[in-house]
Amino acid sequence: MGGAGILLLLLAGAGVVVAWRPPKGKCPPRCSCSKDSALCEGSPDLPVSFSPTLLSLSLVRTGVTQLKAGSFLRIPSLHLLLFTSNSFSVIEDDAFAGLSHLQYLFIEDNEIGSISKNALRGLRSLTHLSLANNHLETLPRFLFRGLDTLTHVDLRGNPFQCDCRVLWLLQWMPTVNASVGTGACAGPASLSHMQLHHLDPKTFKCRAIELSWFQTVGESALSVEPFSYQGEPHIVLAQPFAGRCLILSWDYSLQRFRPEEELPAASVVSCKPLVLGPSLFVLAARLWGGSQLWARPSPGLRLAPTQTLAPRRLLRPNDAELLWLEGQPCFVVADASKAGSTTLLCRDGPGFYPHQSLHAWHRDTDAEALELDGRPHLLLASASQRPVLFHWTGGRFERRTDIPEAEDVYATRHFQAGGDVFLCLTRYIGDSMVMRWDGSMFRLLQQLPSRGAHVFQPLLIARDQLAILGSDFAFSQVLRLEPDKGLLEPLQELGPPALVAPRAFAHITMASRRFLFAACFKGPTQIYQHHEIDLSA
Structure with a gap:
């Protein structure tokens, strides 16, 4: 189409070339128009009959309730678009589709409470953007993706909630060659009236984890031990009532754990694996009948008892x-x-x-x-x-x-964090304890109420130092070490009907997924999957 806006159409079959001219744009009601610009005030809906060559459009106090996808496809030549004092509250994805020449977009003093993450998609020429003085508590991540030409952004006057949802914005601002006006936080109370650009992204804790049930393994167990053999992760369970050490491996077809081999071991309390090159050993500690050592000299063979210990x-x-x-x-x-x-x-x-x-x-x-x-x-x-x-x-x-101040301790487990060595001391009734090595002895750091605890197990899963305090009478507590405080803080509860009388915990990584095994004395072993949740999304 040339400068005069003429489109040549070849009519198939007739072989006739016909000149078609688009209808001349009209100035809609309640709008005042010039050759290149229009100002509309009080329109009940979004005016549409503008000239396709319009360069500037201002919309004031219209009755539009939301900006839908493709709202401005009929005026693709716009360079400036302004909204002020309108009643719409939502901007949908691709609301400004087709405005590839738009340089100035001002959406100010409206009632906008929600803007879709792809609302600004396609505005590749945009240099000035204002969302000032609206009702936005947050902005969707990647809202400004693809807007590489931005030089000025104004977000002031919005009641931003300065929680994890604004983290991406704080991380984005230093990466762009644009001046950004952000204004102040409306909440939470601890950050009220704080300027957004004064916030430190490092202080935001926006990564959460969750353990969700994945699978149950038949019999009750007293111990659970992970090991790797021939490059494949395995788990061995001590199952006293079934009278065996049960070895589990990953079934790639079913995407579940399955029994691989079982070792007869009546009244077994612990099955401890040891891998030495191609050889696999399992120590089966038994209450009655003597403890045994099982051995597999090389892959392809089955484990066999070799020694009474x-x-x-x-x-x-x-x-x-x-x-x-x-x-x-x-x-x-x-x-x-x-x-x-x-x-x-x-x-x-x-x-x-x-x-x-x-x-x-x-x-x-x-x-x-x-x-x-x-x-x-x-x-x-x-x-x-x-x-x-x-x-x-x-x-x-x-x-x-x-260890002073540590009476009636049933079990101990240790972990390392920040160069320090910590102990988790399990007490059945009273307070289980966390202690830290000071170079000469362990000193009390933290006490946690125990209700029938036989296990207080530290576990490093991904980047998280966890500890699980089991309970026979209540929910077991999953805690996470907070480096800033140096203390274990509550994270999640695990309990009945699935988790009953836990005795040991262990984790294993399989197929890029992380699993937690919980051996239970009064119920079947439970397997949970470890999930990471990004709260800033």
Whole structure:
């Protein structure tokens, strides 16, 4: 079409060339028009009969209730579009479609409370944008995507809620070559009247996590241990009532966990895996019948029992842990009988044999291997005294200290964060505790009410240091370490009817998905999936 606006159409079949001229635009009612511009005031709806060559349009106090997609397709030559004191409250996606030449868009002093994220799509020539003095509490992320020509943006006079929804805006402003007027926060109360451009994006906590139920695994269990064998993650469960160690793997077809192999182990309390190259070992600590070592020398074979472990020392095992000492793998088995002895078993040739007896006569309930000051340490909890810390020296463990203010501790677990070592101490009734190593002993940091707790398990999942405090009588508490405070803060509750009497937790990453296993004593093992939620979306 030329400057005169003539369109040549070739009529098929007739072979006749006909000149067609679009109808001349009219000035709509309640509008005043000149050759290139129009001002409309008080129109009940959006005027449409303008000349297609119109360059400037101002709409004041119209009765338009919303700007719909393609509202201005009939006037594609617009360079300036102004709305003021109108009653519409919503701007839909592609409301300004076709206005590729628009440079100035002013939407001021209206009642807009919502603007769609693609409302400004296609405005590739826009240099000046004003959304000032409306009712916008937030703006959708990516609202300004593709508006690379912007030089001035005015957002002042809106009641912005300065929560996670404005985080993207704070992160966007420093990245553009445009002056941005943002105005002040209307809320929350702590930020009321604070200028948006004074807010620090780093102070916003806009990432949440959630654990949602994924799968149930039949029998009850006392322990759950993850391991990787031949490049594939696995889980082994100690199922005392079923009398077995159950190994689970991922079924890529069904996208679920499935049983892969089971090891007969009556009254088993802990199944501890160890992978050494192509070989897989599983220590099955049993209350009755003696603890056993199972072995798979190479892939393709099934696990088979190879050794009965320290039958005269391990009379009533309660926990088993794997640790490495001077480059060699060892197991420590905590024994809870008066006549038995917590025993360190280290590899010697094809099997594992007693290297040292520890803590005899104290009815140990739990062992935890950890490293302090660059040296191996071992922490034992018992039914008869406070937890005792041993350190490795001269080829054996020697008592170093005990933990003050820690009576009736059933189990201990540790984690590291920010260069510090922390302990989670489980107490059945009373307050479970979080302690921090100060270089000479563990000091109390935090207390958390316990209601029938047998497990207080720290877990590092993705970027989050979590800890789960189990309960036999109430909901189990999922807590997250807040680095700014250095304390565990409540995050989520897990409980009946799915989670009943938890005894152990573990996590595993499979197919880019993260899962939490919860071994339950009075119900089946539950599997939860870990989700990250972006609150700024």
